[in-house]
Amino acid sequence: MAEQKPVVRKKKKAARQVSTGCAYIHASYNNTILTLTDAEGNVLAWASAGHCGFRGPKKATPYAASVIVKNAIDKVQNAGLKDVHVFVRGVGQGRESAVRSLNAxxxxxLSIKDVTPIPHNGCRPPRSRRV
Structure with missing residues (x-):
């Protein structure tokens, strides 16, 4: 009979206590993604509408944004996160709803900043047609 090796279990990582962090909201036309980080930018939790079970056009709705905020906050409950600086990127419908849900x-x-990328000079125009 073969010898059985004892099962080695890794120690569970101790949850670090973070009181202040950042919330990054990426709201596109197709999806909404929320990332909660500590002050240095190390990710504590993330959630997206697709990950929470929304499919198709429902992913970019304000309701989906409020659900993903609830999901992400449940994940960081044991980290003790209380205060966040919010950075919003994109033009989707879930922008305002996600910020309101963070507060709710x-x-x-602590602060809300819009970091949507804006082109300075736009992309290169097409060449003139030669007929």
Whole structure:
């Protein structure tokens, strides 16, 4: 009979306590993604509408944004996150709803900054047609 090796279990990582962090909201036309980080930018939790079970056009709705905020905050409950600086990127429908949901789910919002990329001079225009 073959010898059985004892099962080695890794120790569970101790949850670090973080009181202040950042919330990055990426709201596109197709999806909404929320990332919660500590002050240095190390990711504590993330959630997206597709990951939460929304499919197709429902992913970019304000309701989906509020659901993903609830999902992400549940993941960082043991980290002790209380205050967040919010950075919003994109033009989707979930922008405002996600910020409101952060406040409604018990996080204190310290600042809101729009970091949507804006082209300075646009892309290169097409060449003139030769007929």
């Amino acid at each position: 789910n018990g996080l204190n919002i």
